[in-house]
Amino acid sequence: MLNRRAFLKISGLISAALSLFPFSFGKSIAAKSKETSVGISKYFAEENGGGIFVLHSENPNTAKPPVMTYWEYLQDCQGYWDEPGEITDEDLDIYDISRDQLEDICPVEMYEDWWWEWYSSTIDSFNEFFHYNDVEILGKELHENIEWTEGPHPGSNYIAVEFRGKETLLAFQKKLKELGHPVDIEFVNWDKDIYYGEKNHE
DSSP states (O other): OOOGGGHHHHOOOOHHHHTTSOHHHHHHHBOOOEEOTTSOEEEEEEEOSTTEEEEESSOTTTOOOOOOBHHHIIIIIIOOOSSGGGOOHHHHHHTTOOGGGTTSBOOGGGTHHHHHHHOBSSHHHHHHHGGGOOHHHHOHHHHHTEEEEEOOSTTOOOEEEEEESHHHHHHHHHHHHHTTOOEEEEEEOOOHHHHHHHHHTO
16 A cells, blocks of 8 residues: 555656545645745746656645644535535434534544545646646746646556756746746655654554
8 A cells, every 4th residue: 555645756647637526625635835035936946867857836845734623624525515514413423423513623633545546646746737737828938848647557546847967957937037027946855764664663
């Protein structure tokens, strides 16, 4: 079984799949880029091996499950109900939750495994910039050095925009500024081997 945080590298949700779940589900797992003090969206670039840089909408080193109420846990993680009134007492008994607890904060231990399994910090940057995937907009050289990856092989739901080399990513950033869409990009190092080692010794 894959390590939970491995999904930061190899797993993202297929955009169409989000429509099968409640809206709050999508908000919980698709990390949104942050805005700087001047209103410029900030993204994080990580080298993914072989000189390929992947653009994240959240720093993969500091990503963590959000705070959820018991109701959000039931709606997002279980996905059977659209409104609290639809939950029966029998349903609540299954999860050992009382109706009075629905607006209380849920312990993160109840949903962190689920969250890491579905979480993606690359899908939002893909969606944000996909409309620039045009040789007429980017120019031939830049366009040819950017990969818009959606499920690269059968069974994979990895979604990301990848850049061949740091120079390509910086050229893309410059092009975005010219197009009136300036972004701040921070380069980060995410050592997954250290993380895996820590988890394996828990």
